Amino acid sequence: MEQTVPLNVVIVDDEAPARERLRDLLSDIAAEQPTRLVGMAGNGIEALRLIENARADVLLVDIRMxxxxxxxxxxxxxxxxxxxxxxxxxxxxxYAVQAFDLNAIDYLLKPVRAERLSAALDKVRRVAPVTHEQIDTFAEPRRHLTCSERGKIHLIPISDVVYLKAELKYVTARTGEREYLLEESLVQLEQEFPERFVRIHRNCLVARSAVVGFERSVGEEGGEGHWSVRLNHVPEALPISRRQWAHVRSELGG
Structure with missing residues (x-):
């Protein structure tokens, strides 16, 4: 008989008794659903740090944390x-609708019964891998962006981002302190955060709250100049395309 490979599990819950109960349930069902507990965390930020260095097959995640x-x-x-x-x-x-929008394998209500947890883990073993295309639609906007550098995950608060600029296959997120490279689509970010950012160019979104003013350059030999936007926390002015100027003026009062 072929031996079932243990699943690497991370438990994420802000209440210690809840974490311990799930740990005990995993032990109770180990015969039919072998697992290896690789870590426990009290909130999403701690959990992201944990899974930087610990490969997880399954995340058992509380919602209100x-x-x-x-x-x-x-x-x-x-x-x-x-x-x-x-x-x-x-x-x-x-939260069930939001959970399944994110392609969750299952949604268990506390107090969790051993047989329900076992059935959920069995689904994990049977399901096909989830692709990025299946998870591009978000239930609601995130509060952070993530950037992976040298094996570390950096969390970038959306409120700190001054602008987003597409460059080759990456998007640069600029804060007042530095730049981060994101493996995300500018179009997707625009759709996810329509209240936060406005497009000024085909390759650039700026934070509405960061705009401090506009300036117009003088064209060569008296020709038509172009408009740029000035932003808090960054020294350079960013050019606004002629195509986007009417929209930017309407959105930001330029």
């Missing part, structure tokens, strides 16, 4: 390769 809730954590975790599978474990049923 401080610092970063389970929905946003799942949005970030779903971008990792290889993609860990998400099982939400929560006391509330109103």
């Amino acid at each position: 401080p610092a970063m809730d389970g929905i946003e954590f799942a949005q970030h975790a779903s971008r990792l390769e290889p993609h860990p599978h998400i099982i939400f474990v929560t006391a509330y049923d109103e």
